[in-house]
Amino acid sequence: MKQGILSQILDYANRANPYPLYEELRRTPVFHDGEGPYVVSTYHEIHGLLHDPRLSSDTRNRGAAAGDPLAGQEEGEGQLPPSFLKLDPPEHDRLRRMTNRPFGPPHSPRRIDGMREELRSIVKGLIDGLADGRGGSVGGDGIDLVEQFSYPFPVTMICRLLGVPREDEARFHVWADTLAASLDPDPDADAEQREKVTSSARMELGMYLAGLIEERRKNPGDDMLSQLAAGHGQGETMSTMELLSTAALLLIAGHETTVNLITNGMLTLLRHPDVLERLRREPRLAVPLVEELLRYEPPVQLLPQRTPLSDIEVCGVTIPKGAPMWLVLAAGNRDPQRFENPDRFDPDRKDVQHLGLGSGIHSCFGAPLARLEAQLALSELARRLHNPRLLDDPPPYRQNAVLRGPRHLMIACDDVRP
Amino acid sequence: MPESELESLKSRGRIVVVGASLAGLRAAETLREKGFKGTLTMIGDEPYEPYDRPPLSKQVLLGMARAEDTALPRRRDIEAEWRLGVPASGLDMAGRRVKLADGDEVPYDRLLIATGVRARPWPNEAEGELDGVFVLRTRADGAGLARRLEAGPRRVLVIGAGFTGSEIASACRERGLEVTVAERADAPLVGALGGVVGAVAAEMHREHGVDLRTGVMVTRLEGDAGGRVRAAHLSDGAVVECDVVVVCLGAQRNTEWLAGSGLGAGPRGIACDAGCRAFGITGIVTDDIYVAGDVARSPHPLFGYQFLSLEHWGNAVSQAETAAHNMLSDSAGRRPHIWVPAFWSSQFGVNIKSVGVPTMGTEIMITQGSPAERRFAGVYGYQGRIIGAVTFDNARWLDFYQRQIEATAPFPPEFSNVDRRPEGGRPVPADFPDPSVPTHGPTVTLSGYSPADRRMTFTPARN
Numbered sequence: 060m061k062q063g064i065l066s067q068i069l070d071y072a073n074r075a076n077p078y079p080l081y082e083e084l085r086r087t088p089v090f091h092d093g094e095g096p097y098v099v100s101t102y103h104e105i106h107g108l109l110h111d112p113r114l115s116s117d118t119r120n121r122g123a124a125a126g127d128p129l130a131g132q133e134e135g136e137g138q139l140p141p142s143f144l145k146l147d148p149p150e151h152d153r154l155r156r157m158t159n160r161p162f163g164p165p166h167s168p169r170r171i172d173g174m175r176e177e178l179r180s181i182v183k184g185l186i187d188g189l190a191d192g193r194g195g196s197v198g199g200d201g202i203d204l205v206e207q208f209s210y211p212f213p214v215t216m217i218c219r220l221l222g223v224p225r226e227d228e229a230r231f232h233v234w235a236d237t238l239a240a241s242l243d244p245d246p247d248a249d250a251e252q253r254e255k256v257t258s259s260a261r262m263e264l265g266m267y268l269a270g271l272i273e274e275r276r277k278n279p280g281d282d283m284l285s286q287l288a289a290g291h292g293q294g295e296t297m298s299t300m301e302l303l304s305t306a307a308l309l310l311i312a313g314h315e316t317t318v319n320l321i322t323n324g325m326l327t328l329l330r331h332p333d334v335l336e337r338l339r340r341e342p343r344l345a346v347p348l349v350e351e352l353l354r355y356e357p358p359v360q361l362l363p364q365r366t367p368l369s370d371i372e373v374c375g376v377t378i379p380k381g382a383p384m385w386l387v388l389a390a391g392n393r394d395p396q397r398f399e400n401p402d403r404f405d406p407d408r409k410d411v412q413h414l415g416l417g418s419g420i421h422s423c424f425g426a427p428l429a430r431l432e433a434q435l436a437l438s439e440l441a442r443r444l445h446n447p448r449l450l451d452d453p454p455p456y457r458q459n460a461v462l463r464g465p466r467h468l469m470i471a472c473d474d475v476r477p
Numbered sequence: 478m479p480e481s482e483l484e485s486l487k488s489r490g491r492i493v494v495v496g497a498s499l500a501g502l503r504a505a506e507t508l509r510e511k512g513f514k515g516t517l518t519m520i521g522d523e524p525y526e527p528y529d530r531p532p533l534s535k536q537v538l539l540g541m542a543r544a545e546d547t548a549l550p551r552r553r554d555i556e557a558e559w560r561l562g563v564p565a566s567g568l569d570m571a572g573r574r575v576k577l578a579d580g581d582e583v584p585y586d587r588l589l590i591a592t593g594v595r596a597r598p599w600p601n602e603a604e605g606e607l608d609g610v611f612v613l614r615t616r617a618d619g620a621g622l623a624r625r626l627e628a629g630p631r632r633v634l635v636i637g638a639g640f641t642g643s644e645i646a647s648a649c650r651e652r653g654l655e656v657t658v659a660e661r662a663d664a665p666l667v668g669a670l671g672g673v674v675g676a677v678a679a680e681m682h683r684e685h686g687v688d689l690r691t692g693v694m695v696t697r698l699e700g701d702a703g704g705r706v707r708a709a710h711l712s713d714g715a716v717v718e719c720d721v722v723v724v725c726l727g728a729q730r731n732t733e734w735l736a737g738s739g740l741g742a743g744p745r746g747i748a749c750d751a752g753c754r755a756f757g758i759t760g761i762v763t764d765d766i767y768v769a770g771d772v773a774r775s776p777h778p779l780f781g782y783q784f785l786s787l788e789h790w791g792n793a794v795s796q797a798e799t800a801a802h803n804m805l806s807d808s809a810g811r812r813p814h815i816w817v818p819a820f821w822s823s824q825f826g827v828n829i830k831s832v833g834v835p836t837m838g839t840e841i842m843i844t845q846g847s848p849a850e851r852r853f854a855g856v857y858g859y860q861g862r863i864i865g866a867v868t869f870d871n872a873r874w875l876d877f878y879q880r881q882i883e884a885t886a887p888f889p890p891e892f893s894n895v896d897r898r899p900e901g902g903r904p905v906p907a908d909f910p911d912p913s914v915p916t917h918g919p920t921v922t923l924s925g926y927s928p929a930d931r932r933m934t935f936t937p938a939r940n
């Protein structure tokens with residue numbers, strides 16, 4: 060092989076379309092080239108491993124000599140203890156259970172649905188903004204859908220969910236942007252300078268959240284942070300440190316991913332104008348369409364932090380205890396052994412049990428919110444943008460190969476409908 | 478080219494389904510899905526179209542759903558002729574007819590038997606007829622019991638702490654009702670999951686305020702002058718005053734109507750091959766009679782080809798689909814029903830699930846979590862392999878254990894995994910009671926190797 064397939068996948072030149080590489084990768088369901096990670100790319104194997112208690116999400120279980128090109132690339136949460144994304148049971152289960160209490164059924168079955176109107180009005184405001192932003196000439200130099208829509212939307216949502224006061228939202232956006240940028244380093248920029256900016260943003264965000272938690276302990280509201288801070292007695296209360304890392308997890312896990320889902324969604328629709336037109340006429344298509352999108356262009360392309368606690372055998376390959384593993388969700392989602400015509404975008408697909416939100420105990424905590432956000436955003440964009448078109452295809456992508464998505468999505472349209 | 482027998486069956490054959498049950502309905506839907514255009518007759522002894530049973534011991538008793546609203550959702554229109562409220566009373570295999578209790582006869586080209594099971598009644602008939610004594614199996618049972626619980630009885634007595642009995646006790650406590658549970662074995666669920674897990678279940682009962690009496694039998698139910706139950710006498714001499722009694726002594730298979738028909742049917746069910754074709758008592762498989770659901774017993778390759786009967790929702794659906802497929806296939810197109818047993822129960826706020834055949838296990842090892850926290854996974858071992866698994870509030874891992882069972886992975890397990898606790902380091906005896914002492918409600922019954930089993934007393938073929 061000219062260049063190792065993993066370095067090709069990480070190579071920015073292949074960001075716009077990694078799918079042919081995934082196809083090649085699937086020919087070796089468990090790929091290992093000597094010192095790198097064990098890379099699993101077929102659907103059934105990934106699904107099995109996500110339900111396998113011999114795998115840990117806690118990278119402290121990795122062997123010392125583990126060679127993973129992605130290790131250390133993502134930014135840690137600084138001084139904070141690991142969030143439940145990176146913990147195993149029983150700590151994972153305890154923290155996730157407590158976080159779920161004010162978020163979803165059985166204790167809070169109406170939280171997400173109760174946010175529907177709020178989501179609608181945020182979407183409305185942002186789309187209205189697309190119209191007046193450029194002095195009425197909507198088509199003019201084009202609209203960057205990422206900057207003007209996909210990016211601000213999820214942060215505003217998380218603020219409302221956590222209960223960040225409106226007057227502080229602008230500050231919150233700045234910190235969130237800085238942290239998100241650190242997930243996507245520009246290789247040419249001054250690394251030291253960037254690290255300084257990032258760590259001071261993290262620090263300020265942490266201090267801000269700590270202050271807000273104090274405030275909510277004194278004057279609780281019905282937001283999630285107040286309820287998490289209040290806890291539930293009998294060891295079911297989070298420490299302030301745990302609360303901080305959980306709040307940071309919700310912010311980070313729910314940000315970049317949702318941005319990419321919405322942007323990928325609009326890009327895919329613009330490449331399939333017939334589907335876009337159907338969505339305009341039948342907004343209910345948004346529900347199956349978002350599922351198909353999570354299969355076809357998943358915002359989280361691979362999970363890089365699983366480690367086996369014993370030697371395990373997958374497809375005849377023994378993966379040794381402590382070795383780094385990657386589970387390539389995006390490759391599994393296009394596995395022809397699992398999906399008919401996997402490279403076809405088909406929102407009418409009946410059988411669409413994708414891996415886009417993970418599976419097993421770590422499956423996406425924010426899934427109901429993520430789905431609702433994307434459904435509302437895409438159906439409203441389809442309804443209101445008149446004759447939208449892509450100005451740049453493929454669009455420029457972010458560096459990040461894991462949280463993959465366009466950095467900008469330049470579009471034009473004739474008008475924004477009311 | 479002349480029409481094949483199969484093609485004529487598909488276009489204008491007569492298929493009769495006895496048992497308007499979950500299995501019956503899913504089979505009928507599958508038949509239509511696979512292009513069966515002939516006549517389809519659904520025979521059911523209850524006056525309603527097929528309904529779902531699991532909610533009857535859960536949501537219905539909590540007053541969260543009405544028994545009348547448990548009708549099964551339809552996957553498609555089955556265009557059937559319904560003969561409801563009339564039980565089948567006999568089978569003429571040679572003449573290919575089902576006899577009905579009202580004297581009518583229904584001819585068939587293919588027959589599917591899905592008559593399921595019924596609740597085992599209280600053995601003393603007069604006591605069983607006292608007002609306030611219930612079993613729970615049918616929709617009418619569920620509605621009646623729910624109405625009585627709604628009225629706020631002073632104390633409910635549940636006889637038998639299998640899954641159904643435990644779920645009823647849990648629902649009663651959730652409604653704030655006083656409840657006593659009497660169980661012959663040393664703990665609840667022992668028959669299905671063994672003593673180690675049973676001990677956990679016993680703690681759950683007691684923590685939730687159930688008055689649990691184990692190692693006792695109810696010897697007598699006593700009524701008042703008005704014919705209403707007022708007390709139960711236990712084998713240890715105790716008397717429990719109660720105004721509702723729920724008898725949960727497990728199930729009996731509905732096979733009596735087949736007596737003398739020549740089919741391999743008996744108290745343990747109807748023997749069929751892995752393709753769902755029923756055996757005659759001669760041990761020869763029939764070609765036009767199929768069996769599915771709780772009433773079927775079939776040899777399972779993963780479990781030493783023993784005949785298993787599974788009272789499981791998922792098994793009923795899958796077996797019904799296989800039976801329907803095979804009814805419309807030639808011999809090369811038939812496929813086996815290979816179902817790894819699996820069931821679930823929810824009680825006292827805990828979701829209990831199991832795969833495989835725990836009842837075959839001689840040892841158990843807790844691999845994840847801790848029974849003390851009511852969150853754990855355990856595997857059962859039999860002759861050095863993993864044969865079953867159980868989870869309490871830990872169901873997301875069950876797929877893994879199912880694959881271990883399918884792969885006949887070694888026991889005790891050789892791997893390390895997340896959430897292994899110190900107490901989970903080694904296997905302990907699973908502690909199933911001696912099978913000759915009946916307990917209440919295992920959901921998998923191992924019923925020997927032979928199709929006709931205990932009924933092999935040879936009866937000459939009639940003709």
Ligand code: HEM
Binds near residue numbers: 116145312314358418
């Ligand atoms: C389209 C948007 C999203 C996608 C594609 C996505 C995808 C994922 C995936 C693949 C995982 C599994 C990680 C693993 O197994 O290691 C995950 C976990 C998680 N997600 Fe999302 N996510 C999205 C949106 C959100 C949102 C909006 C939130 C917060 C409100 C959120 C919160 C989380 C959390 C907390 C976890 C960790 C769960 C655990 O470890 O138990 N996600 N997500």
